[in-house]
Amino acid sequence: MARGADLTFATHLAANPRRTRREAMDVPAKKSKLIKGAKNDWEVVIGMEVHAQVTTQAKLFSGASTAFGGGPNDHVSLVDAAMPGMLPVINEECVRQAVRTGLGLKAKINLKSVFDRKNYFYPDLPQGYQISQYKSPIVGEGEVLLDMPDGEVVRVGIERLHLEQDAGKLLHEQHPAASLVDLNRSGVALMEIVTKPDLRSAEEAKAFLAKLRTILRYLGTCDGDMEKGHLRADVNVSVRRPGADFGTRCEIKNLNSIRFIGQAIEHEAWRQIGVIEEGGTIEQETRLFDPDKGETRSMRSKEEAHDYRYFPDPDLLPVELSPSLVTELRETLPELPDQKKARFMRDLGLTDYDASVLVAERDTAAYFETIVADGGNKRDPKLAANWVINELAGRLNREGKDINAAPVSAMQLGCILDLMAQGTISGKIAKDVFDIVWNEGGDPRAIVESRGLRQMTDASAIETLVDDIVAKNPDKIADVKKNPKAVGWFVGQVMKASGGKANPQAVNDLLKKKIGV
Numbered sequence: 001m002a003r004g005a006d007l008t009f010a011t012h013l014a015a016n017p018r019r020t021r022r023e024a025m026d027v028p029a030k031k032s033k034l035i036k037g038a039k040n041d042w043e044v045v046i047g048m049e050v051h052a053q054v055t056t057q058a059k060l061f062s063g064a065s066t067a068f069g070g071g072p073n074d075h076v077s078l079v080d081a082a083m084p085g086m087l088p089v090i091n092e093e094c095v096r097q098a099v100r101t102g103l104g105l106k107a108k109i110n111l112k113s114v115f116d117r118k119n120y121f122y123p124d125l126p127q128g129y130q131i132s133q134y135k136s137p138i139v140g141e142g143e144v145l146l147d148m149p150d151g152e153v154v155r156v157g158i159e160r161l162h163l164e165q166d167a168g169k170l171l172h173e174q175h176p177a178a179s180l181v182d183l184n185r186s187g188v189a190l191m192e193i194v195t196k197p198d199l200r201s202a203e204e205a206k207a208f209l210a211k212l213r214t215i216l217r218y219l220g221t222c223d224g225d226m227e228k229g230h231l232r233a234d235v236n237v238s239v240r241r242p243g244a245d246f247g248t249r250c251e252i253k254n255l256n257s258i259r260f261i262g263q264a265i266e267h268e269a270w271r272q273i274g275v276i277e278e279g280g281t282i283e284q285e286t287r288l289f290d291p292d293k294g295e296t297r298s299m300r301s302k303e304e305a306h307d308y309r310y311f312p313d314p315d316l317l318p319v320e321l322s323p324s325l326v327t328e329l330r331e332t333l334p335e336l337p338d339q340k341k342a343r344f345m346r347d348l349g350l351t352d353y354d355a356s357v358l359v360a361e362r363d364t365a366a367y368f369e370t371i372v373a374d375g376g377n378k379r380d381p382k383l384a385a386n387w388v389i390n391e392l393a394g395r396l397n398r399e400g401k402d403i404n405a406a407p408v409s410a411m412q413l414g415c416i417l418d419l420m421a422q423g424t425i426s427g428k429i430a431k432d433v434f435d436i437v438w439n440e441g442g443d444p445r446a447i448v449e450s451r452g453l454r455q456m457t458d459a460s461a462i463e464t465l466v467d468d469i470v471a472k473n474p475d476k477i478a479d480v481k482k483n484p485k486a487v488g489w490f491v492g493q494v495m496k497a498s499g500g501k502a503n504p505q506a507v508n509d510l511l512k513k514k515i516g517v
């Protein structure tokens with residue numbers, strides 16, 4: 001088991017300069033999270049370099065397809081294979097996507113940026129260099145805000161975003177005596193997004209990647225599919241005594257799941273603390289995370305670091321953006337998760353938690369909004385949020401289904417909520433109707449009629465049931481007289497006898513009257 005798995009955080013009242021919602025609400029100052037080593041308390045410092053595959057049809061400098069899958073080398077143009085004399089031509093859509101992403105990260109858009117050659121030899125890189133942006137990236141400084149579960153708002157500075165090409169892939173297991181190369185990914189456009197060293201825990205690093213992924217998916221600039229490698233992160237980790245200068249960092253390469261990011265950081269922080277507390281020093285190096293062992297191990301040291309001999313690619317002109325293009329992209333940006341969350345809280349009265357859960361996926365937020373906006377029904381947003389989060393999302397999760405393939409549509413769920421609000425069905429029956437629609441489909445209103453699920457409104461019928469249950473349980477009456485809350489037991493019995501169709505409030509009132517509490 002990874003040592004990091006039993007990482008314990010000491011809580012300290014150390015001054016935390018970062019703004020928190022608690023402070024804004026005048027609640028006592030936020031406690032900071034430090035790691036308790038054998039001898040001292042330590043703060044972990046993290047900065048991330050995230051590679052996000054740009055959502056486009058074609059590659060960054062060629063017309064070859066970016067489609068996932070296909071046979072090896074099905075999507076390779078002469079440019080991607082670096083045949084002599086081939087010239088790269090920039091894909092305008094990739095540039096637009098990078099600018100959109102920059103705007104979504106509230107970042108400075110650089111009207112002039114330059115593509116450089118990053119020179120190195122590797123068999124999956126036929127050009128002998130990667131085209132990337134070095135000194136002049138297309139996007140400069142920006143920020144991402146994290147809503148941590150304890151209410152703290154963490155601001156993560158973005159250092160830059162640049163465009164670059166992906167490399168191909170070596171296949172070592174296809175041939176007994178040779179490695180083969182698949183260039184389908186060669187030349188696919190990536191956005192490298194670099195943060196400032198602003199993250200202070202594995203939890204914050206995980207929250208950052210989740211938030212970045214949400215933003216990218218809202219923007220439609222990267223699908224965020226980590227299983228396909230469309231979003232992956234290099235994580236830089238160092239430790240320091242609180243208030244001291246930054247320590248030497250190690251970089252953990254190519255993490256492709258949020259869980260692994262957390263595990264790798266915790267393990268790496270512990271490793272560094274162990275080394276320093278035993279009198280050693282941290283060497284700057286690149287490390288790899290082994291998910292099976294939960295450990296990081298050295299890949300190469302700083303001395304072995306490549307000298308890439310960057311220089312501007314003579315085949316490509318600098319990218320010059322017109323201010324009007326940036327304005328157009330800014331004006332057509334969709335509503336982003338932070339704005340949507342604020343609107344849900346302000347206009348619909350949702351709690352911070354409910355709003356956060358709903359906006360985490362754009363399609364979930366859209367589903368919720370369809371219910372609330374539909375048909376002039378004046379539906380209660382809080383009730384709708386509850387149902388989407390607990391009944392719908394919960395069940396989708398358990399069954400591994402996507403919200404776009406939800407068996408109960410927003411219209412159908414809206415209709416169930418209306419039946420409940422009109423008093424036609426009880427909350428319990430509403431869950432049954434939801435279940436029927438989930439399994440069999442159909443119009444909720446028609447299901448309620450055809451299966452006789454209407455709530456009992458006939459007062460005398462309810463009274464008959466109440467009288468019957470009261471008469472059969474004289475011993476329990478004494479309990480209720482001592483403890484009026486025990487009336488719940490009677491309510492349950494009457495509800496059961498009515499097949500869930502009596503109105504629980506009416507039953508409750510009637511019982512209290514009859515028993516005299």
Ligand code: ADP
Pocket residue numbers: 045046047048049194195196197198236237238246247248249
């Ligand atoms: P390089 O140019 O060597 O790649 P950068 O300054 O670009 O280094 O930093 C790369 C990443 O490392 C950034 O995400 C940055 O936030 C992070 N980083 C820099 N210094 C530290 C540190 N002392 N501890 C943790 N992360 C750091």
Ligand code: MG
Pocket residue numbers: 194
């Ligand atoms: Mg760097």
